[in-house]
Amino acid sequence: MTAPGTSRALAGKTALITGGGSGIGLAIARAFSAEGARLVLLDTDLPAAEAAAQSLGKAIAIQGNVTQRADVARACDAALEKFGSLDIVLANAGVSQNQPTLDVTDADWQRVMDINCTGVFLTAQEAGRRMIDQGGGVILMMASMYGLVAAPGRLGYCVSKAGVVMMAKALAVEWAAHGVRVNAIAPGYVDTPFLQDLFDRGRLDPAKLKGRTPIGRLISPEEVARAAVFLARDESDGVTGHVLSVDGGWTAYGYI
Numbered sequence: 001m002t003a004p005g006t007s008r009a010l011a012g013k014t015a016l017i018t019g020g021g022s023g024i025g026l027a028i029a030r031a032f033s034a035e036g037a038r039l040v041l042l043d044t045d046l047p048a049a050e051a052a053a054q055s056l057g058k059a060i061a062i063q064g065n066v067t068q069r070a071d072v073a074r075a076c077d078a079a080l081e082k083f084g085s086l087d088i089v090l091a092n093a094g095v096s097q098n099q100p101t102l103d104v105t106d107a108d109w110q111r112v113m114d115i116n117c118t119g120v121f122l123t124a125q126e127a128g129r130r131m132i133d134q135g136g137g138v139i140l141m142m143a144s145m146y147g148l149v150a151a152p153g154r155l156g157y158c159v160s161k162a163g164v165v166m167m168a169k170a171l172a173v174e175w176a177a178h179g180v181r182v183n184a185i186a187p188g189y190v191d192t193p194f195l196q197d198l199f200d201r202g203r204l205d206p207a208k209l210k211g212r213t214p215i216g217r218l219i220s221p222e223e224v225a226r227a228a229v230f231l232a233r234d235e236s237d238g239v240t241g242h243v244l245s246v247d248g249g250w251t252a253y254g255y256i
């Protein structure tokens with residue numbers, strides 16, 4: 001795997017990143033930009049997306065919600081209008097849900113499924129339609145190790161991320177003939193505002209998490225970004241329908 005920024009392998013390509021204003025999405029935006037990509041950052045948090053776009057250079061920020069088809073379509077069209085192509089899309093926007101299942105309301109369940117699952121579907125479908133017209137592209141989906149293994153008190157999150165894993169596989173086989181590759185990334189515990197929020201609310205204990213991770217630490221957003229760059233580059237042309245774990249060995253670990 002070549003280090004990001006050393007090859008400019010994404011020069012001339014345009015990437016749309018949902019949830020690009022913070023955390024993992026922002027780290028991947030930086031890594032794609034270092035590779036020469038132009039960026040469209042779609043986020044509900046416009047100031048965050050604008051600050052990110054300004055710091056990156058060839059990038060625009062769009063306020064929108066991935067649960068709204070019109071917002072996603074607008075972001076895809078902005079890539080085409082402003083930069084002339086839509087080559088890579090990262091369906092990254094997502095929220096956590098960490099509560100005992102008996103306390104989950106209909107609204108709680110609907111929210112996590114809407115953002116984490118339907119949002120990825122809408123993003124993939126709107127981008128995929130344009131990529132197929134264009135002759136190909138790369139779709140990346142942010143799953144989680146909790147789409148592969150389960151944790152108590154995280155039913156909606158686990159189910160939504162398992163849905164993302166299967167969406168990547170199902171679309172990979174459906175769109176391969178159109179030159180569209182679809183892969184998912186399944187991070188472990190990544191040091192982001194998303195995770196800090198769970199630490200702050202006492203929902204998770206950082207020491208326990210590090211102790212459970214074979215590499216003995218949290219994953220950095222930059223480590224996830226390096227995996228995304230690999231999957232976005234042409235060097236991974238033969239890779240589609242794959243779920244790349246970046247979890248420090250968490251899901252491989254089966255001891256006490």
Ligand SMILES: NC(=O)c1ccc[n+]([C@@H]2O[C@H](COP(=O)([O-])OP(=O)(O)OC[C@H]3O[C@@H](n4cnc5c(N)ncnc54)[C@H](O)[C@@H]3O)[C@@H](O)[C@H]2O)c1
Nearest residue numbers: 019022023024043044065066093094144187189190192194
């Ligand atoms: N942090 C982790 O440990 C971890 C681990 C595995 C997977 N993930 C996944 O990675 C993705 C990014 O997480 P993060 O840790 O960077 O979170 P984050 O909270 O730091 O960033 C998420 C971004 O998405 C935006 N967003 C939220 N809902 C949105 C919506 N409906 N439409 C558009 N934008 C929206 C937020 O405004 C924010 O900028 C999520 O899908 C999450 O499930 C995170």
